[in-house]
Amino acid sequence: MTPEELERAVHSGNKEHCLRLILTASEDQRRRAAKCAVKLLRDLNGASFEEVSRPNLLGLRPAWIDRYNSAEIAVLGTATLSQLKKITRGAHLGIPWAFEILTVRQPDWVAEWAEWTLSNGIWPGIGSDYNNWNAVRKLIKTGRIQTPINDAYITCMIAAPPWRESVKKWLLADPNLLQYEVWRLFEVEGSRDSSLAGRDKYSNPKQTWSAALQEFSAEGHIDRGRLVTASLDALCRDFSAFHAGWHSKFHEDLKPTLDERAENVSKYLGLVNSRIPATVSFALKALTVLEKAALLAPETIVNAVSPAITAREKGKASLALRLLIRAAGQHPELRHRAALTAADGLLHNSPDVQKLALDIIEKFGDTGSPELADKLRLNVDGVAPSLRARLAALVEPAASALRPNIPTVEPAVDTLEERAAGLVSRWGMLAGVRTALDSLKEGRSPRNGLRLDPLSIPRLDPEERVHPIRDLDELVAVFASVIENYGPPDEIERVLDGVSRLCADRPPDFDRRTSALRKRARQLLGIDKRDLPQVGGAVYSLCQLALAWIDREPIQPWMHQPSLFSFFHQRVVEIGRRARLERAAQLLAAPTHSGGWIDPRIAVARFQAHRETNLPPLDLEERSESSPSLWARLIGKPREVADSVRALAAGGTGDRFDMIQALLRLAPDGRVESLTGAGTVKGEIGAALVYALGGDKPVTGNDAALWIAAARSRNPHGDDRAIESRFSNMGPDAGIAARVTLKWVPRKDSDYDEQILICAPPVPPRPRVDVPTVLHHAQTKEHFHAEFVVGPLLALLAQVWPLGRSAWFGAGAYSIGWNMDWVEARWGDVEYLRLLLDPDTDLDDLALDMLAFGLAAREAGESASATDGLITAIGDGRVTARELRQALCHALRVKDLVLARWSKTLGDAARISPLHAVTVRDALEEVIAATGSRKTSEIVALLELLHELCVETGTAISSRDTRARLATITGTSKSAKLAKALLALKPDGSISYTRQAAKIAAEARIERAERWQRITAPE
């Protein structure tokens, strides 16, 4: 076999021929062909998507996959282990042929190869072989290697049985596995790709590992007692919750007898300390069984359950407390210790757990004991309001009539009036200070949340200035940081501006100074390995920009449907083109302040100094090292994509996207003062700039994108008839402001409703890439979704049009709303919720919808961000009980919204301050009235929260509708008891709590006005 023969065999795609050549060659011949084989495989790895997916038409060119498989055989059959280790996915080459090839080659590194290939895990290749476990097993059975002792051997074995085939049948074909390997299953956790839990979850229940082991046990092939113990040992091994779940379920599926459980009592007791909640519950249930059968010493229970009582999960803590009740009830000598242990339950978040703990203390505790009294005293303020009086009575019987936690200090209104008097009237009025102070005099908080006109709010906080990059070394450092960390957005903008301004600064050691950045960009783009890019989104664009600047490589336009990301990418293309030609220029769109804002005075100065770059049109034939020519890439693309790219290639001065972006980022501050200067800027751009700043210049010229950007900057949420009549039917937020509504329509295939986001006017079928305001609404179209899954990109794109938040809230409400149960891992969606944290962002109906859905989200990050958003918005006055009630009642229409999640998030928000407690309480009272279509079991947690908040604030249920709704909840259920308790509440006559809340609300509004006054004060 010569290297040329092997190359021909690979090119022919004939796997059998290739294998025959390898098997019949000498080792010397194989080694001589190794270099050629590795090169062939690398070339095939670097094939374009079009090449990979091209079928073998008329037999003219063998399919890529056949040539690739042939190359795999060639490499495995010729390379050394060290060569294999250097190849991408080298551990998984030629899986179906590995045993045959290595048996013939007999390299001395075969044992090392076996450990290495298995430790690389599974690879979802073509066909049924996901790893080399079968090949390794054959090598063991034929005596060529020893059984590997690493965990990967077992992890890969779990994935080795073919799908749709019984694991039992597979094990019976190799019964020796029952001697050693099967027991190792209980010692090895498995990996993300291969584990007992993962495998069995997606298998036919009769064909799983669990079923196989149970059947072998029942048939006497393996020791049942050992299985019972091994599964408990596995639970002691600190596996993750998902993996541990398999073992606890398997243990219970074995149905251990009382004797078997009694033999393992020490293991169950140990598992009560597990960090995995499900394992603790499992252990507590097993201990309960033993306790009921009198096989567990009561003092053992008292010692063991303490950690479970303080666990976060309510069920676990309740189970532990019930075990305590039984133990203390039967053994009087343990009562005091049981009460002491139960006192830890008073720290629990759940009022039910606290109540259970208090029951035990009242029933069994000796409150005369200083130890118990100290513990109880510490917890008086921490327990649920409804239990405070009971606990206080235990600690200090004389204090039982008092309601703890009532603020006793009357708010000092005069001081607030003095501060308000020092405010500039404009800021005081915009912040609603007078309304808040008048409300305070009436002893209540303001009824309506603050609405903020985006054009009236100052945005240029001197402390939030973005400082331009100073020199080449800083540019290299910041550039390296943003491509590693995907941002933050302000830093990405500094990099874009830095490249634009400093691209002509090429000192003699430029190559040396930029060599690390150059190498990293090539690495991330997969250029050196001829591989696919390792990064997406903004970092993909930025890596190309780095190479355009350093190596003068061309950046090509985004070859997909126009989207907000393609607008960003096109800006990068423009900057890259100038950087290649070393035509340095100040970037018009570089933010002067954090959040994407540009000071209009600075913007005018930039436009005045701006000179058109006049770059030549894009060369469609030009190709770079990393990609073929633009023409070649356009083949097969949808017509609208091809048209868009050709239009971009043909026209423009080289900084048109920069101008459009600059107009959209103009801050509201100082617009009027900037108009005079703007009038001196010549041409169509000058007229558009004046228009954007609110001037009277008529709409002239033909550049639709420029004028639409100016119009949206001038009046973000209003219709612009002049623009619409000149550039009509361009889509939402072009001439006509978008009207976005979220609706629910019945699904045909289920009882639930489907959410739809309706945009008027609709997004055109071919939105233009240079009109980003329209592209904000492209998310309503299916194929635009993908890019918004990435959080950092979403945060970056939110700076394209900082005045236009409504579109983001619509997209956020839609995206979070349909995914409240986390059916799809959309980690980026949390970025929508973070927009709520800006105290100067107006919260419209869509923002409130998004907030309500976020509060009911299953994913902890989303619900926590929504809670933070609510806390901020209540604290700064944007949300009052009215807005919160509106949001929650609107979201109630979504039938699959889990109301119990609201009780957790609203409860967390209510704990922040009296203002938060009063706001949540008042909103919740109204929300309960609107829950008529829900089962009472669904609202029990909300009733519980409302009850606690009513007790806390000393108020009763006053709404007639709510009282009527509560009256319908009858029976003996928990919800019925809570409804009865709520109806029985009487106001305690004190108004200090609500006054305290009102004072906090007024203070927050004054602070807001003072902040605006500070940032607008002349320096």
Added chain:
Amino acid sequence: MALARLGARGLVGYDLSEGAFFQRVLPFDLDGVEELQPRLKDARKLVADGGVQIAKSGKEEAEAWVRGTDCEHRVVVASDGTTCTCPWFAKHPGDRGPCKHILAVQIFTGDADDA
């Protein structure tokens, strides 16, 4: 608090089955410790292979070039901290200790604690 600190340093463990803390006797064989510090090992290799070149050495600031694969990394030692142009430093600027290039410069100039 003391147990938490010792636990964070790996000197104390918690036995789940016993429900108690126990002392973890760590290998104090210094050779073994260095094996577990790949950055330190790599830094020593860089110095041994002549991969460090001091470009500027002043009172306020020093600059060095450290050889990488197909590139060079610029390490700047200044009064407000030390920086490097490598991806590792860009990803974890100082929050996971110095990169191998900074360590190499420290060893080269004799600034490293263990040099």
